[in-house]
Structure formats: C-alpha cells, structure tokens
Amino acid sequence: MAEDDTSGIKLETWLLVGFIVAMLLSTTVIIATSANKTTVYSAYVTGEDQNVQYQQVSSMRDSLGDDGLDYVIANTMSTPMLVNDWREPHRTMLVIAAPEKPFDNAEAEALHEFVTERGGKVIIAANSTNAQTVADKFDVKFFDAPVVDPNRYYEVASQTGEAEPADSRKLWAVAGVNKVWDDQFERRPYCSAESLQDSSKYSDCALPVLFHRPTAIQVLDNEDTSRNVKVLAHASGSAFIARENMDANDPDNPILGGNNTGLIIRMDYPGIETIDQVKGVREGNVKVTGSIVFVSDHSVLANHLWDIADAEVTGKQQCDSGFYGERPCWDSLLSSSEGSGTDWNGNQDYFVTLIRDMMEHENEDISTVITSKNSNFYIVFDESRHVTSAMSSPFTEAMGAIVMLTSDTLLKWLIVLNLMALLSIAIMVVPEKENWRHVFDLTRFRERPNKVDPNQYLQRVREAMMAKVRQFNDLTRDEMARKTPGEIQSMVKDPRLIELLYSQQRSYSNEELRQLLQQIRRWGK
Template sequence: MAEAEKSSLSLEAWLMIGLLVSVVLSTAVIAIVSAGKTTVFSPYENGSEYEEQQLTFMRDSLEDFTVANTMSTPMLVNDWQNPHRTLLVIAAPEKPFDAAEAAAIHDFVTERAGKVILASNSTNAQLVAEEFGVKYFDAPVRDDINTGRYYEVTNDNGDRISPDTKKLWSVASVTRDVSTMGDEKAVPCSEDDVRQENVQNCRIPVLFHRPTAIQVLDEQADEGRDVHVLASASTSAEIDAGKGESNPTLGEGETGLIIRIDYPGQTVLDQRSLELGGDIGEISATGSIVFVSDHSVLANHLWDQDYAEATGKQQCDSELYIQFGHMCWDTDSEGLNKGLGDTTWRGNEAFFTALVNDMMEFDNKELSATISRNTASFNVVFDESRHVSSTLSMPFTEAMGAIVLLTSDGVLKWLIILNLFALLAIAIMVVPEKENWRHVFD
C-alpha cells in the first residue's frame, strides 16, 4: 500500500503536466491554422518574394514621424500616450474586428481625437465601418471596358496586358468632398503644394488595384462631424456581384473609394502655445478616420512611382489610352486639366503623404510650436494584429497579444493576480508536513 502511494503522481506534478499539455496543444493549433501563411502588407517584411505587397516604402516615407507597430489588439488604442498626436494605420485586415475592438477605435477617434486610416477591400473592416455609419460592399468594383476609369498595365516586354477594369484610377481631394468643389477640382496638386501643405484647392490622382465600394449611411451618422467623399468611381462603375448585366450600379458619387470623417472640437490635454500660457492644459483637437476601399493603395507596387512604372503601370502619356480609346485622369471630363499643371501620377505616396500631414495637428494654433513644428512628436502606428503570420512566429505573436491585452485591462489584471495567489495557496497546502528534524548524534 505504501509503495502504491509513493508511485502515484503528486498534485503539483499533475498541474505541471496539465500546463505543459495546454501549451503544446495551443502552439500546435495555432501553428496548424497559420501553416502556409505568409505575412503581407507589413511595414517590416523585407523579403523580396512578396516585396510588391509590403508597406516598407510607406514606412520609409513616414520616417520623420515616430513610427511604431502594435501586435496585440486595437482595443488598447485609448491607452496610448497622446492619442490626438497618433495615427493608426490598419491595412488589409485578414482577421475581422470584434465589437469591442470596433468600439475602441470609434472612441479613439471621437473622444480622444485620434487619427485612423483603414484600408481594406473586404468586409473584415465592416464592424469598424458600422461604428461610423459607413458600409463596405462585399464585392469589387469594375468599370465599363470602353469608357471606364481603369489604368493600363504592360508586361516586362512593354506589351499591353489584357485590360482589367477592376484596376481603377481616381482623382482624390485631400480635405474636401469632391461634390462641393468647383472649377478647382480640375487643378492638379503640385509637388510644392504637397510639400507646403497647400492642398485645399487641388486634387491628386490615385491608383487602386481591386477596390470595393464604400458608402456613408446618413441614418447612422454621429452628430458634430464632417463627412467628405474624397474619391469615387465613375457613374458607369458597378459592383461585380457575379450577376452579369444585373450587377448593381450605385451612380455618380455613390461608389465611394476614399471617405474621410472628421470630428472637430474635442478637448485634450497637451502643452499649450505661448499665447495660452505655454503650460500643460486643455486644447481643442480633431479626430479623423479615413476609409479606403482598397488595401493595395498603400502597397509598394502602387506607393512609389518608379517601382510602379517598373511593374508596368502606365501614365496618361501612354499611347495605349489613345489606341484603345478610354479615358485617363487628364482626359476624363471629371479628371484633371493638364493645362493647369503637371498631371503626372507620382505614386500614391503623393496623396497619402498629403493626407497624413493634413490629419495631424501641425496647424493647431493652440498646440505648442515646439511640438507642432517637430514631426517626431507625432506617432504613426502600424497595426500588425490583423495579419496572419508565419507558422513559426504566430504562436509567439498570439501569446504576446494575449499577455498585453490581459495585463492592460484593470479587471483582468487583478483576476490574474488573484489566480496566482490561489495557485500559490494550493501549492502550500499540498506540500506534506515533514517530521521534526532532530540530532541523532551529538
């Protein structure tokens, strides 16, 4: 009987076995699910195999800002320091948001004056969009083969690739709804305009890979906000729902490609200008969120002009537009007038650089000039939590995300501490009492 008791495992051993088994099973499940997955649309992946689909060029363009990333969850955005000086970039969310994450992003923009760019061509972004009264369609947009606004692409030999009417171009405003612009909407923004942040009365061409459509649902609108449709597809564009001639056509201005929503007049704490005392105090700031209907607009192959041209994207001076009789952004009636300036597409970098600079608080007169004139005082955070990583890194990133999430929540943090105390108490109770030790020999 005594030998049987000695051979049985103690409670501590069973607890350790259970812990090890749970860790192994969790790691195996995560590894199996993420097997064969490659991280794309990341600002930190420098491998040449998927270079076109990464955001490394965008990160390099924004190097004057303080650039960071988050691997855990967007739920923590409201815990960040100086949210009104922080831009969150969410590109190509492969994992959908949950309701809590969507609500946190909404609060970040509407209550903390945070800035967000959400670029997606799928309904994975829909829960966030719903918080702002915006709808993402679940199918790509395609245009008319004869009159549509799509761009030409050539192969390595310079030969025309069969036209893809889902590869759209548009001309975008940085600050104003296109429908409210007059003759100035035909004026192209010059490089000096972008550099000097003088982009209120001009527009910039933007290329899309395969966008979906987005719409503002007025009945769900928040109060005290400014909504601007910065870019949209043509009147002939339709939602490619696989219904042939019965595909829905939303109409001019309704097939949104880029939508900006601003929430001005929020009160935040920061160092104030000398006119307001130069101390830490309340200032007014603007929260902004920009919905983009295609994540590829931020990818390397559309971000940089030289890289894009090397991969076959054609400018308006290409003979292909004339030869095949469809419009480019400087010949379309709703496009730019090349008589008013240079209409060259300078990569999507030109538009999004101007957009980021305009969203930030650089022109906030209530903010200390020491901060507003220092780009490094503003943060750009790339959200990596929405991406599916490789088999080796996925268990680590998921574990780190869980730890950060749990230890950042006040209730969950204390729950973890209490559980640790409970385990310690159990361990103390199950340790057998030893016999009193005594000397046998003096």
C-alpha cells in the first residue's frame, strides 16, 4: 500500500520553504556586507545629509539631463562589460566616477573594445588603482598615492570665513578640452561664456579645474600611431607623489616631472567605421572617433566642485582671495581679452565642454538631424562600481544578476516574469498519484523508510481494503467514490471485512489487525 502524502511535508511546501530560506540568506548576507556603508559619488542619491550630498555627482546628472542640456541619461547597475550591447555606442558616453570595486579583465577588455572598435566615449575619474585594469589596456598608469604640489594648490575657507590649514594636495590646473600648450608657462586664452558655445573658440581656450586630492596618471607607451594622446592637465615640475609623507626630500616620494604627473589625459581613436543616419535621412557608413579620458581624481565631478554655488558654500576661494598671498594662482596662466576675468565657475564648465567635444556633434558625416540635438546622445553613469546601502543592495545585486543575462529592457522583464511564473508553478506542483495497479504488501510495516503512526493502523487497514476492492473491480477513484455503502458491501460479501469497513464502535488489537491483513490478502483469490 502506498503511503499517504498527507502524513509528511508536501513537495510544494519544501519548494516554498527553500525559496524563502534562500531569499532570506542572500538578503541577509548582502545587507550584512553593506552595513554602515554609505553610497557616494552616485548620480542618483539626492536625499542624504548635506555633507554626504556634496560627495554625490547628482548635480552633474542634472546639468546634462532633462533639467540641463537634454542628453539622454541612463545608468548601469550590473557591469560595464555590457557596453558593446548598447545602441549607437558611438553616440554614447560612459561616466565612471570613483570606482570602489576594481574592474576585472573581461570588463576592461569590453571597455577597450567599446572605445577602440565601436567609437564609444568614456570618462574614468579615480584617485586609486581600482581603475588600473582598464588603464592597462590603454597603456596608462595610476599611482597609488596623492600628488603634492607646493606651487599649485587652492585655498579653502571655513564656515567662519577663516582660512583652513593649507593643503598642497588640493590642486588646481589650467586645461583645454582638446589642446595642449607646449610651453607650460604660456598664458592660455580664458574660455568665456560666449566661447563655450562655439566649438571653433572653445577648442583654442582653457579653463581652471580644481581637484580635491588627485593621484598622478602617466602614459607609458606613446608610440601607438592609431591614437592621439594629449595630457590636458598636469601638476607643476615641483610636484611629487606623497607615498610615505609630505616631505619632498624623502627618496620614497618620487618626483615624476610636470608632464609625467598627469591629471587629465585624453586619448582619441579616429577613423572608426560604423553606421548612422547620413544626409538624406538614410543610413550609411560614417567614420567616428572613440575617446577615453582619464582623470586622476573622482572629486572633480562631485557636487562640491561641480557646482559653483556648492563650491562657495564649502569655502573654495577664487584667485582674488587674500589667502593666496604671493603664491601663484590659475590667473597666472590665463588671459582674458573680453574683460570677463578668469574666475573659476565650478568644474561644470570644463567637463560639459569636454563631453560636447568628445561627442559626435561636429561630425560632418552624420546628418545634422542627429548631431544638432543633444537628445540623440546618451550619457550612462556606471553605478555598478559603488558600495550601496544595506537597503538597496539586495535589489541592486538581483537586478545586476538579471542584467548580466541581457541588456535588453524587454528581455529583462521577461526574465523576471518567467522566474515568478516558475516559482508559482513549483508551489502548485502536486505529487504524482500512485499507480492504481500495483502489487500490495500490507504486512511489512517495519521495513518502510518512514514507520507508520500506530494510531493510524486501523485507518490505513481500512484504506488498504477499499483500495483492493476498487482495483479488483477495475474502478477508478471517482467511480469508487460514487458507490453506495450497500453496493460496496455487496462487492465485499465477507461479514468480517464489512464490519472492518463500516463499524465505528469496534476496536481492534494489533493481533486482530494482523489477522485482518492476512484475510485482506486472501480476499478475491
């Protein structure tokens, strides 16, 4: 006789319990590893404490998105390895700010292909070696310590208006978006507000850029003729890497030389063939330029250096401040012919112009229907490199795992819905019914894997008798259920077995039940 499935935990219950336990364990592990960690340098965090908010890049997103220049803003939460699946990669820029997790080799290979073969654009801003795997693909080295420049650092005032202690790791530089001046002491034309609107003008002028605590970046191989390499900003010749301390005379603190102490490095890969809309509202082959910019400090994109209002609140001082004394400021390397001055207006002006110059806005091969509108270009913020909060980590990790399967929005939701459907089906699974024609062995209770509860002996013997009657008469369960007690008694005929089936007052000892089992086995033969 088959065991009754109601006597144990059902399969669907085990499935449900296993699913819940797996969800709880994975969520607990993710939350535990993310506890006491705050997300910073994110384009989407807006409700944090003010000091934390200054470390986000939400102002950059606002400046470039619907509230600003109307670029299409997106993000990736899983991995930048999927960049080559994106549509129009040559019109897409990936912004990686403050990678807190290092890249693996596959991700670095994907980014290299994105730039050098697909014409994609990338900005990587980091002051640590977490970006080194990607930098290796482009023959760039990130140092693992901050740069100290006794000649080019800016002043910061406290909330009371007093000068904070001088910090020669907070550097300023003067940089063009696509031009390098051979003489590092030559005065560059200052990019006025009018110049920033005209590509023929902003390509020949420069702007001040402020860094919080940058490291140094260096081009190791400049012999590759397939690319154009430009060190757009660098420290002065007196700068050194503060590996051990702030002492310039310490031999463990190397002095690289001004041009080798890079702060912003741009690499362009021209002549990449792709397909886009050309004149005549049709698709055709066009040549585009893949570009990547390495920035030695992630804080250049942070709110407190991006937006001039936040910069003023946090005490950043212009060159006319008395705190500088006789020390040179960025106005010593800039000249203004329009009487506009040389004030720093936040890093926003420089990087917005840099992004515009890197994009294909001036590509004459592509139809002006495309190039004239920022809404035809995409800026993607890489959120996968950040340590997220305990509350958002489970969602981020789950969606990241799904996105690893596909970058298509429709397919992502289909995967989610299919997982839910499979779970629902698993919960509703009913164990397969026992074959109603099988060999009975009712006497070998003790050899069963799960012994029967003695209180159920009588009920199970009755069920065994009813099952044998049903099978002996070739009846289905439904047909058997429709039989009246009288019809069943006429099929059984044996008074003792009829009493077993229908007497509610009769009790049986174990010995009597064993005798009845023997009688049931002989019945029908």
